[in-house]
Amino acid sequence: MTHSLHRSGPIESQKKDFNWFMYQTKGVNDVNIKPKALEFIAAAEAVGSENWGDVKSGPRTQYKTEEIIDRITDKSRIRGVFTKREQVVEFLKIMKEKDTGLSVVITGVLSEVLPACEEAEVTPHSINYSLGVWGKKDNLPDDTTLSITTMCGHHMIPPKYVEHMMDQVKKGRLTADEAAIKLANFCYCGIYNQVRCSDIISKTVNEAAEKEVASTKE
């Protein structure tokens, strides 16, 4: 799957959005992965991963670490989020040292990820480059909604629910952080960046409020 690759939104916003992945290869190193998974989780938590999860259990925004760990099996897919390049560097240094033998993947803006790899002294092997969206784009939701929904690459977040969350924040019924957590809980993998989502919601609601004030004055 390419589910973390095709995130959208302003580049400066994407530069605070990284995903990390542990990957076992079928038929090679996919047996008894739990001890290695625990190494990944420990490393991620040590550098302050803002969200992580296992698609078989759910995200940290919804479940406790112990609950997710208890349910890890060889079919688990462990992955998560960072918001700073420094976290990527430290995580890669730790995982290189740990030498688990499982594949490690980092997704993000290349102008951030590649220097992080160099600083951590790991050598990129292969890259899946995103060439964006093609086809009948007229029917897509607006860019702001897409910047929120595309953070769950399996499309578990309904666009209309994003609109509903924006509306709830605008009316003061939810904070941007609360709305972001509700959205993050749709993403079972744990790669949803609720910090970035909260920023986007806050910015959008504030801009709408400023426009309304400006048009009232006119």
Place this chain on the structure above:
Amino acid sequence: MMSFVSYIIFFKKITKKGAKKMTVINKELCNGCKICNKFCTVDAIHYLAEEKKCYIDQDRCTECYVCLRQKVCPRGAIQPVELDSFYKQFQHVISDPVETHGVTGVSGRGTEEVKTNDVSGRVKKGEVGVAIDMGRPGMGVFLRDAEKVAMAIAAVGAELAPQEHTPLAALMTDLKTGKLEDACHGYHLLSVIVEAKCKEGELKQVLEALQKVEKEIDTVFSLGLIIRTDEKGQTKVLDTLDELGIPQPHRGKVNVGLGKPLSLA
């Protein structure tokens, strides 16, 4: 085309947990509150004013199970009914990331692609992997459109990935052409990956084929190119994009080469 025996074996393998359920709205329980409308990932839940009830458009529903897992209906009216065909089960396994595909053993869209390339060596030096995520972001895809794209790139020399690597191949009657079984055309999935590879020298014609076929489909796709890079993560292969007026990528999924045994292919 799969033999009848292979078909049955694949049907049993497609999920690990036995019969799955299709999503419907129980009209006796539905009170038309419309809360569910905002929870459908592909806008397949509608309100019927004459009946004052909601219903699920079964042609559009992808069986992603968001409405079931999130328990969105306060009256429990959204209910599962058995998925009674191979294609309905396929639709569900590919659209619901929690499910593990029975043949590839991978959850999500069912393929490992770049994520384990440092071990699998699936895409080697001199090759370009093409990962076309049909229906993404969030529009969904009818399999007839996935067929159009698969056939377009196969016709210019792209080698489509086999079913051990990627789920869509199981529906192909001919891996060389990308033709899918006619009976699957009308099924709507949240997204599905058309996965292939080509030689570096063939990339331009593959991209040109995609520039043509993107005008012929009724959905969108997100395109990824998988490339074995140098030690700095750079590659000259992307120079081809400039010739075709395609913007250079700013995002990437970087396999950092820590998997073992490391493939140097």
